[in-house]
Amino acid sequence: MSRSGFPSGLAAALPIVLGYLPIAFSFGVAATQTGFTPVEATALSLLIYAGASQFLALALLSSGAPVLITAVTLIAMNLRHLVYGPALMKAAGDDASTRRVWAWGFGLTDEVFGQALGALARGQRFSESYMFGLGLPAYAAWVGGTAIGALAGGSALDGSPAIGAALGFMLPALFLALLLSLIARPQVPVIVVAATVTIAGTFAISGTAGILAGIAAGAAAGVIRR
Amino acid sequence: MNTDLLIVAVLAGLANYAFRVLPTRMGSSALPQTGPLARFLAATGPAAIATLFVASILPALSLVPREIATLAIGVASVVAIYFISRSVVAATLAGSVAYGLAVYLLG
Numbered sequence: 111m112s113r114s115g116f117p118s119g120l121a122a123a124l125p126i127v128l129g130y131l132p133i134a135f136s137f138g139v140a141a142t143q144t145g146f147t148p149v150e151a152t153a154l155s156l157l158i159y160a161g162a163s164q165f166l167a168l169a170l171l172s173s174g175a176p177v178l179i180t181a182v183t184l185i186a187m188n189l190r191h192l193v194y195g196p197a198l199m200k201a202a203g204d205d206a207s208t209r210r211v212w213a214w215g216f217g218l219t220d221e222v223f224g225q226a227l228g229a230l231a232r233g234q235r236f237s238e239s240y241m242f243g244l245g246l247p248a249y250a251a252w253v254g255g256t257a258i259g260a261l262a263g264g265s266a267l268d269g270s271p272a273i274g275a276a277l278g279f280m281l282p283a284l285f286l287a288l289l290l291s292l293i294a295r296p297q298v299p300v301i302v303v304a305a306t307v308t309i310a311g312t313f314a315i316s317g318t319a320g321i322l323a324g325i326a327a328g329a330a331a332g333v334i335r336r
Numbered sequence: 337m338n339t340d341l342l343i344v345a346v347l348a349g350l351a352n353y354a355f356r357v358l359p360t361r362m363g364s365s366a367l368p369q370t371g372p373l374a375r376f377l378a379a380t381g382p383a384a385i386a387t388l389f390v391a392s393i394l395p396a397l398s399l400v401p402r403e404i405a406t407l408a409i410g411v412a413s414v415v416a417i418y419f420i421s422r423s424v425v426a427a428t429l430a431g432s433v434a435y436g437l438a439v440y441l442l443g
Contacts, residue, residue: 129425132432150341157349162388167344169391177340184348187388188355190381195360208361215357221425271443276436279410282396283431285389286414287424289382297382304386312394324387325380332379333372 114234119243122229126221130251133284136277137164138259144172148260155256159216159249162288163187165281166321173318183322186329194223201227202236210238217245220288304328402442410435
């Protein structure tokens with residue numbers, strides 16, 4: 111088995127970079143369409159660095175949801191990241207090392223985790239240098255793509271409705287793909303409850319209420335199931 | 337800078353940092369394997385993502401056949417490419433391109 115270093119990580123990051131750039135661009139466009147400045151949009155990507163919850167932040171903040179409820183909802187949404195590090199260290203086996211995790215750990219997104227775990231499953235040995243190589247370009251692409259999208263602004267796509275539609279569909283496509291990657295048989299009731307309550311809450315009260323109630327009901331369904 | 341946005345970004349960012357770094361340092365024994373907390377942790381991610389998918393797709397739902405067709409093409413492309421490639425990024429990009437092409441061709 112080969113131990114991979116920084117250059118191998120950089121090479122493995124290319125598909126993530128190519129994927130992050132357009133998604134981050136569409137986040138930047140969406141943020142400016144929502145009324146945030148390019149600096150604010152870029153700050154969200156720089157500080158949070160979690161795509162799905164950043165789109166949720168836009169929806170909640172622009173609808174006037176209270177700050178603490180918005181923050182708690184975003185935090186709850188990212189609880190899934192708790193299991194990534196331990197799962198990666200378990201897969202790394204005897205090569206597991208966390209001496210510099212304080213520096214590369216923030217880059218452990220869904221896609222970086224998936225790519226690193228896949229490399230270990232293919233027989234590659236774990237190294238923290240590889241994690242740096244994998245994480246840095248992905249983070250740069252996310253923050254840079256957001257800045258470019260925010261500077262281009264919402265009107266940049268007025269003359270290209272098909273491209274605008276494609277970028278607009280990137281968000282549901284991202285959520286659907288993430289959902290497919292997370293689906294396991296025990297989570298099916300969680301997903302059904304969350305989806306049903308979201309629809310009911312949206313039509314009965316508001317879009318924000320539907321989102322908050324959907325997440326809460328789905329998580330509760332997961333705790334209750336035996 | 338919008339103060340509300342800054343507070344949300346800092347709190348969510350600090351939590352993300354803690355979620356990604358601290359359990360990694362503590363290793364695979366850091367989290368409960370069974371019990372209500374383990375089930376809550378396992379359910380929150382899928383619940384949130386399912387909610388956000390539904391919330392993001394609701395405004396696009398329509399009774400116009402052309403719009404139903406473009407949406408179906410986008411969703412089917414995401415599902416197909418995910419099961420072929422097992423890549424979230426590839427499926428997202430493919431679904432987005434397919435949806436844009438469908439809007440261009442049917443629109």
